[in-house]
Amino acid sequence: MSDTGPALRLRGISKSFDGVRVLRGVDVSITRGTVHALLGGNGSGKSTTLKVVAGVYRGDPGGVVEVFGTPHPADSFSPQQAHRAGLRFVHQDLGLVDDLSVAANFGLVSGFPQRLGAVRWRALHERTARELAAAGLDIAPQAPVRALRPSDRTRVAIARALQDDDGGHPLVLVLDEPTASLPHHEVDELLEELRRRREQGHTIVYVSHRIPEVLAVADDLTVLRDGVVAYSGPVSGLTEDHVIAMMTGLAAEQAAPAARTPRAPTTAAPLLRVSGLCTAGLGPLDLEVRPGEVVGVAGLLGSGRSRLLGLLAGQVPRTSGSVQLAGREIHHRSPRAALADGVACVPEDRARDAAFPDRPLWENVSAIAFPRYARWWGADRRAERRDAVKAAAGFAVHAAHGEVPFASLSGGNQQKAVLARATWTSPRLLLLDEPSQGVDAMARRDIHSFIHRHVDGHDRAALVVSSDFVELAALCDRVLVLRDGRLRAELTGAELHESAIALAVHQDREDPR
Structure with missing residues (x-):
């Protein structure tokens, strides 16, 4: 491993699918010991570039992936070569197994110490404890992953990727949308962790659609548009508007999602009426959604927000309570039955x-x-x-x-x-779980526009779960706040802004109503 030159350098990287050229001669040089952001709109070639760097995709002949001074032909670079070269990856899906302990998740990557065919759990716990301590994490190796906060899960995945299995040499860590599912108050903790890893000598390639985070943590950035490099250089002096313009080729105001003009109160009968609704981890719950409304649902992980959508969509069984759609009692036992009644759902994990x-x-x-x-x-x-x-x-x-x-x-x-x-099928009730998670500014604008178009002027409505409070404030007419499976607050009018939603979500006291 050379001690001079860039940590990662891409030279003439191209990639074609079925005769369609997705990447066209991408050149990027990433300085050692820096945080280098990689940005680009959907379809820009960003994901394809990452997969070529990871060896998952073979690049077209002629391209070179150079890691710590060692060149590798892009058309024969493999995941095994990427790992040996010093590249580590933490994807948006962290790859952690929720039902296993932190130590067992480390063992899945680094191997389980054994003696006479039996796992030496004490040795694994001690090794994991050292790695966690080195990462500044006060987490027991025996702790189940599902019990961790979202930011700690991400930090555990980073610590696992950077396990000292390479002689202590600095590595290149590629993070793909690490904050996409994090509550905003935990984002700063993760960004501080990246700064600490940079100080340790590691090089961070940071992929995110959240431009303010990029400007706060990155030293340099590369912007891809239509498969070519639109900009590659220092972050210093750039603003969010500059970056949006480079990503989209449009002025920032053209790329921003249009804010929802809140609907005037209506006396129309509710399209959706939920009364005393209960299932495991949710309820009793009462709520109403009127025709033409986009109603947001906010809450921390475990608050019951996604469970509510799953119940309405026929994916989660109901134990008690009433659900009426357009005045008619419905009791969905399957997504197919819900769809037949005019209820369609877009789940959080589209890939799965x-x-x-x-x-x-x-x-x-x-x-x-x-x-x-x-x-x-x-x-x-x-x-x-x-x-x-x-x-x-x-x-x-x-x-x-x-x-x-x-x-x-x-x-x-x-x-x-x-x-x-x-x-x-023009559903009357559209259920959306994290509808714009991990998409760029232009795609978010399109998605918001489509949601408004679906409900406006029709006897339809949408119920939207989102971890992004800015999105909820821009998209919705009202926001309902869940905590511990119960409705704790309802925000409308002047209350409908990011800080008020964040306060309501994290407030410990119950609404006195």
């Missing part, structure tokens, strides 16, 4: 719960409406494909053609495709 990754884009969009193309002689797949491609285009999904595998789309395009599918 809302996608067929290896199937083409058009099949992912049309899956919800397949029965309408059934004929006596079979399925009219030609009409189904035509309509699905049209629906995807209506939601600004950017793809070379309808046959593109869903997994090859950028995160923002995947999310818009899932939203196109959810709204295909």
Whole structure:
């Protein structure tokens, strides 16, 4: 491992899929011992670049991935070579097993010390304790991962990636959207951890859509747009507006999501009325959503916010209580039954719960409406494909053609495709869990616009769960705050801003009502 030169250098990195060139001669040089941010809109080539660096994708011939002075041809670089070269990765899905202890999660990567075929748990706990202490984490090795705060989970994943298995040499740590699911008050803790790792000599490649975080922690940044480098240089002197303009090619005000104009109070009968609703970890709960409303649901992890959507979507069984949609009692026992009643859900984890990754884009969009193309002689797949491609285009999904595998789309395009599918049957109640998590400014603007378009002027409404309080304030007419499975506050009017939502979410005392 050379002691001079950049930690990571990409030279002439290109990548093509089915004749479509996604990356076109990307050149980036990342200085040792710095935090270097990598930004780009959905479809910019950012994710493809990371996968080439990780050896998951083979680059086109001629490109070079140089790590600590050692060049590697991009068209033959493998994950094993990336690891040996000193590259470490922590993805947005941290790869931690919730039901295992912290020590066992470390052992999954570094191996389990054994004697006579039996795991030496004491040795594993001692080794893990040293790594946790070195990371400044006051966490017991025996602690179950599911009991950790979100920021501590991320810090544990970082500590696991940087285990001293490489002779103590500084490493290149690539973090992909590490703060996407963190509450805002825990983000600062993670950024401080990155600064500490930088001081230890490690090099951090930081991927995020949250531009203020990038400006706060990064020394340098590279912006990709349409598969080429739009900017690569120091952060000093840049503003958020500068970065947005480089990412999108538009002025910042054009890229910003349009704020929701709160609806005037209405005397219309509620579209959704929930009374005394209970299930494990939720309730009793009473709430109403009126036609044309976008109602936000805020709360910390474990507050019951996602469980509420799951219950309304027929994914979680109800133990008691009443749910009425447009005045009619509904009792969904499956997502199919909910959909038949006009309730559609976009889940938080689209890759796991809302996608067929290896199937083409058009099949992912049309899956919800397949029965309408059934004929006596079979399925009219030609009409189904035509309509699905049209629906995807209506939601600004950017793809070379309808046959593109869903997994090859950028995160923002995947999310818009899932939203196109959810709204295909014009559901009366649209349930959205973290609808713009991990997408860029332009995709977020599109998604907000589509949600407003779906409910405005129709007998429809949307219920939105989000960890992003700025998003809730911009998108919603009202915000409901859950804590310990109960409704603790309702924010409207002048209260509907980021700081008020954050205060209500983290407030320990109960609403006296």
